[in-house]
Amino acid sequence: MTAAPLSLGRQRNWWAVHTRTAYLFRRTSRLLVSLVLLLTATFFMIHLVPGDPVRAALGTTAPKSLVDARRAALGLDKPLVTQYVDYIRHILHGNFGTSLVSGERVSNVIQERGPSTFRLAGIAFLVTIGIAVPLGLLMAALTRDSKRRPLELGFTATAGVIAAVPSFLTAVALVYAFAVKIPWFPVAGQGGVSSYVLPIASLAVGPIAALSRIVRVEGLRVLEQDYIRTARGKRLPARIIYVRHALPNTLTPTLTIAGLLVGGLVAGTVLVENIFAWPGLGTSLVAAVAQKDFSTVQAIAVIFGAVVLLANFAVDVALGAIDPRSTILDA
Amino acid sequence: MGTTRIMQALRSPVGIVASAGIVAVIVLAIAGPLIWSGDASRLDILHASQGSSSAHWLGTDALGRDILYRVLVGTRLSVVLAVLAAALGAAIGIPLGAVPSLFGGRIGRLVTGFINLAVAFPALLVAIFVASVIGVGAHGAVVGIAVAIAPYFARLSQTLSSSVADAEYLAAARMLGVRRIRLLTRHVLPNIAEPLLITSTIAIGDALLSLAGLSFLGLGVQPPQYDWGRMLSEGLNRIYVNPEVALGPAVAITVGALTFALFGEVLAKAAGAGGARRWLRREVAELPLVAPAAACEGGDVLAVEGLTVSFPGGAVPVRDVSLRVAPGEIVGIVGESGSGKTLTAMAISDLLPAAAHVSATRLCLFGEDARSLLPARRRRLLGRSLAVVYQDPMSALNPALRVGRQVGEVSEVHHGASKRDAATRAVERLHAVRIGNADARARQYPHEFSGGMRQRAVIAMGLMAEPKLIVADEPTTALDVTVQQQILRLLRDVSVSRSAAAILISHDVAVVSQLCARVVVMYAGRVVEELDVETLVASPAHPYTAALVASVPTMESDRERPLASIPGRAPTPYDDVQGCPFAPRCPRASEICRSQMPPLEPRSPMHRAACWHPLPADADILDEVVT
Numbered sequence: 001m002t003a004a005p006l007s008l009g010r011q012r013n014w015w016a017v018h019t020r021t022a023y024l025f026r027r028t029s030r031l032l033v034s035l036v037l038l039l040t041a042t043f044f045m046i047h048l049v050p051g052d053p054v055r056a057a058l059g060t061t062a063p064k065s066l067v068d069a070r071r072a073a074l075g076l077d078k079p080l081v082t083q084y085v086d087y088i089r090h091i092l093h094g095n096f097g098t099s100l101v102s103g104e105r106v107s108n109v110i111q112e113r114g115p116s117t118f119r120l121a122g123i124a125f126l127v128t129i130g131i132a133v134p135l136g137l138l139m140a141a142l143t144r145d146s147k148r149r150p151l152e153l154g155f156t157a158t159a160g161v162i163a164a165v166p167s168f169l170t171a172v173a174l175v176y177a178f179a180v181k182i183p184w185f186p187v188a189g190q191g192g193v194s195s196y197v198l199p200i201a202s203l204a205v206g207p208i209a210a211l212s213r214i215v216r217v218e219g220l221r222v223l224e225q226d227y228i229r230t231a232r233g234k235r236l237p238a239r240i241i242y243v244r245h246a247l248p249n250t251l252t253p254t255l256t257i258a259g260l261l262v263g264g265l266v267a268g269t270v271l272v273e274n275i276f277a278w279p280g281l282g283t284s285l286v287a288a289v290a291q292k293d294f295s296t297v298q299a300i301a302v303i304f305g306a307v308v309l310l311a312n313f314a315v316d317v318a319l320g321a322i323d324p325r326s327t328i329l330d331a
Numbered sequence: 332m333g334t335t336r337i338m339q340a341l342r343s344p345v346g347i348v349a350s351a352g353i354v355a356v357i358v359l360a361i362a363g364p365l366i367w368s369g370d371a372s373r374l375d376i377l378h379a380s381q382g383s384s385s386a387h388w389l390g391t392d393a394l395g396r397d398i399l400y401r402v403l404v405g406t407r408l409s410v411v412l413a414v415l416a417a418a419l420g421a422a423i424g425i426p427l428g429a430v431p432s433l434f435g436g437r438i439g440r441l442v443t444g445f446i447n448l449a450v451a452f453p454a455l456l457v458a459i460f461v462a463s464v465i466g467v468g469a470h471g472a473v474v475g476i477a478v479a480i481a482p483y484f485a486r487l488s489q490t491l492s493s494s495v496a497d498a499e500y501l502a503a504a505r506m507l508g509v510r511r512i513r514l515l516t517r518h519v520l521p522n523i524a525e526p527l528l529i530t531s532t533i534a535i536g537d538a539l540l541s542l543a544g545l546s547f548l549g550l551g552v553q554p555p556q557y558d559w560g561r562m563l564s565e566g567l568n569r570i571y572v573n574p575e576v577a578l579g580p581a582v583a584i585t586v587g588a589l590t591f592a593l594f595g596e597v598l599a600k601a602a603g604a605g606g607a608r609r610w611l612r613r614e615v616a617e618l619p620l621v622a623p624a625a626a627c628e629g630g631d632v633l634a635v636e637g638l639t640v641s642f643p644g645g646a647v648p649v650r651d652v653s654l655r656v657a658p659g660e661i662v663g664i665v666g667e668s669g670s671g672k673t674l675t676a677m678a679i680s681d682l683l684p685a686a687a688h689v690s691a692t693r694l695c696l697f698g699e700d701a702r703s704l705l706p707a708r709r710r711r712l713l714g715r716s717l718a719v720v721y722q723d724p725m726s727a728l729n730p731a732l733r734v735g736r737q738v739g740e741v742s743e744v745h746h747g748a749s750k751r752d753a754a755t756r757a758v759e760r761l762h763a764v765r766i767g768n769a770d771a772r773a774r775q776y777p778h779e780f781s782g783g784m785r786q787r788a789v790i791a792m793g794l795m796a797e798p799k800l801i802v803a804d805e806p807t808t809a810l811d812v813t814v815q816q817q818i819l820r821l822l823r824d825v826s827v828s829r830s831a832a833a834i835l836i837s838h839d840v841a842v843v844s845q846l847c848a849r850v851v852v853m854y855a856g857r858v859v860e861e862l863d864v865e866t867l868v869a870s871p872a873h874p875y876t877a878a879l880v881a882s883v884p885t886m887e888s889d890r891e892r893p894l895a896s897i898p899g900r901a902p903t904p905y906d907d908v909q910g911c912p913f914a915p916r917c918p919r920a921s922e923i924c925r926s927q928m929p930p931l932e933p934r935s936p937m938h939r940a941a942c943w944h945p946l947p948a949d950a951d952i953l954d955e956v957v958t
Contacts, residue, residue, distance in 0.1 A: 034448050048464050145685040164592050166540045168547055169581055172567055176574050187571070226726035233682055233721075234741050234792065235714030244740075248731035260451075267453030271544055275567065286548050289463040297463050304456055312451055 096299035117280035124203035136215025162209035171202035259315030352590035371400035382573035413539040419477035424484025449482035536591030627695035637692035648904035663843030666853035718793025724785035728777035735773025741795035783814035855912035872945035
């Protein structure tokens with residue numbers, strides 16, 4: 001096993017490029033299959049409603065002519081296969097149908113309210129990563145080699161409890177502390193920068209606790225590796241050892257968990273938006289469910305589902321790109 | 332998991348808290364409505380929507396009903412719905428997850444794909460969507476949460492049953508023609524029951540939270556029924572006026588959910604870890620950071636006396652080791668694995684884990700007292716003058732960084748070179764250790780290197796500075812035999828061309844005698860003999876050294892004679908041996924050997940040995956050790 005001739009090296013490079021392409025292809029087809037499944041499931045959602053969904057939405061007092069007209073407008077009187085094909089075609093054109101209750105175009109609601117929901121979730125995600133990774137790594141550095149036992153126990157216990165508290169309870173506590181007791185931030189509504197603080201904190205606190213625990217354990221594992229001893233043997237400053245040598249090796253599991261967090265954050269927005277009266281998709285969703293506005297629920301399910309699928313896809317692609325050994329490519 | 336292990340776990344402090352919590356929640360769920368339902372529904376319009384008072388500790392709701400009583404009574408509905416949702420989720424998910432291992436083939440793959448997709452979706456969203464189809468209310472919320480939880484149960488039972496499915500008894504049962512459903516109930520489920528139980532406990536906690544969330548949003552329990560989630564949302568509306576009315580339900584939800592989660596974790600720990608982890612206490616006092624400077628004249632690159640390494644828990648793997656290395660000299664350290672050679676080298680290089688405790692009466696590196704140096708100065712001195720080559724080149728390089736970067740950063744840190752200069756220098760050094768096409772190789776990652784090339788890269792790393800001492804810890808052990816010779820030759824060339832001294836550590840006498848002029852033999856953490864290579868091969872004094880030499884086959888070995896091996900085992904670092912540690916294995920041992928440690932006595936200017944009965948200079952070592 002001496003130095004492999006470089007001509008071979010180039011060939012291996014060729015393979016590396018093509019494994020990557022093959023992986024990307026496999027992963028993309030999986031995404032497409034998942035999206036089709038998502039659309040199918042949401043399509044059947046409205047048909048699984050017991051009884052007549054249009055009648056349920058408009059109420060028993062609505063005249064039959066109105067119910068029939070609304071049903072025709074939604075295409076619910078056509079054969080199932082036609083409905084399915086129309087449904088897929090319309091969604092691909094960005095047409096999410098009309099609201100069962102108001103008759104308004106659902107895509108208007110999504111265009112109007114989607115951005116503020118995804119801004120909330122997106123910032124919360126960045127805040128989570130930005131705090132949890134340095135915090136977890138710092139804790140790993142401080143508690144390595146069984147040092148500072150009390151700090152370790154205190155951190156894992158506190159983070160464990162915080163991670164278990166759901167975002168809506170965190171939100172209530174934060175509103176009480178920082179909007180009622182100390183009126184630093186507005187209690188509800190979307191306005192300037194200060195109106196973002198509490199909703200984002202409510203969303204991010206739990207994931208920060210969960211992720212930083214994982215980063216710490218992962219960091220401890222990495223700090224025990226031989227290559228960290230090599231870095232110490234080069235007498236590098238601690239900063240370089242942690243940031244350049246340890247951090248990149250904790251990225252793979254961190255990103256994997258972060259991908260799972262996206263789903264949780266999107267779900268969390270539903271509760272948090274309702275607490276803070278945030279003009280987003282979450283408040284629309286809850287109102288639509290309460291009003292039995294099934295076509296709006298359906299559309300929001302598609303949007304949220306697609307976001308979660310795309311986020312997982314993005315994480316997997318990123319993992320394939322940053323991990324030099326690309327173990328994920330064989331998956 | 333054994334029942335005893337569960338009991339043990341439950342008796343730990345956390346276990347006691349968790350079980351007490353579970354019992355309290357169950358008792359409250361059963362007894363709460365029986366005792367307080369009258370108090371909880373008593374209307375008191377005069378005192379409606381009040382804050383906390385002595386009559387109503389947590390205040391009253393819009394109809395003047397006492398919130399504390401309502402929280403207590405609400406326990407039953409909150410817990411019962413959560414248990415129902417978890418049970419239903421398990422009933423859907425477990426059989427679904429067992430499908431792939433029972434049926435296999437296309438159906439199995441389809442189900443697996445579906446489970447993977449379903450797990451990716453956030454549970455709360457799934458619950459909301461399902462609940463909207465079923466209809467807003469308690470039953471819709473329970474089914475919604477059950478459907479949302481089911482994929483997790485399915486994933487778990489899938490993993491578990493596939494591991495059980497490979498078990499031999501299942502193959503046997505299948506061969507005997509046992510029906511599939513019976514296979515599931517009789518053979519698969521009992522073997523996966525324990526982890527499923529743990530998951531169920533945790534799932535109840537999750538369901539409790541999700542239900543509270545749905546009720547909080549107005550999509551769960553509907554009036555006149557009430558659970559904690561609905562009360563929380565009523566309380567939130569009044570948070571400006573009477574914040575304490577939100578407090579009761581919030582605390583109830585948190586404590587309830589945490590109790591189930593904690594209980595599940597206690598069970599999981601009992602099942603997984605098999606007993607509590609034994610905490611290692613740090614018994615040894617810290618080494619004083621700055622010791623009074625000892626005299627470090629004499630021109631040696633390394634002079635150590637009385638070096639002892641100990642670990643918390645009582646292990647002392649290195650005892651009273653002394654070692655001197657002159658400039659340009661190559662010194663070997665040999666001994667069996669576990670003799671303390673590597674720890675000695677790492678102690679000298681200041682690379683031991685923080686738990687290790689190092690003490691020495693003298694520790695001079697490059698003419699300075701290493702113990703009295705301030706950390707920054709020590710880092711600078713060692714970074715520029717000491718190079719370390721590690722045992723396993725496969726793990727010594729950082730898999731996430733390009734090789735050139737790892738080699739070059741030494742120059743950046745210790746010589747203030749720019750990134751570009753460091754890269755150029757790294758390529759030069761890689762070329763110097765005979766890595767072909769160094770320019771391209773520097774841009775590759777370690778996994779693209781062979782073992783021998785990685786070891787060359789590690790050596791190149793050491794050459795970035797101007798090393799006066801190279802510590803090579805078993806540098807060839809992990810390599811192919813053909814590569815071993817190349818690496819050894821490279822180490823010698825490097826040492827000669829840069830006039831750097833070297834310490835070569837190996838368990839292999841042949842390797843050491845090839846490269847070194849002087850050899851130190853270690854046994855059970857001590858130096859037992861120190862001698863030049865000629866004496867090592869011809870007439871060692873210590874019976875252990877003789878046995879080591881005799882165990883190496885040479886071209887002149889008599890093929891008729893069995894190859895020598897040393898019977899018995901060396902004492903462990905925990906053993907506090909009274910006499911000579913080799914005595915139990917030594918054919919020449921006598922009474923004094925078992926009671927008194929022999930001192931390291933000089934036999935000639937270049938030769939010292941620690942033995943009460945050294946071998947005579949003209950002995951045939953094979954006759955002495957082969958019995």
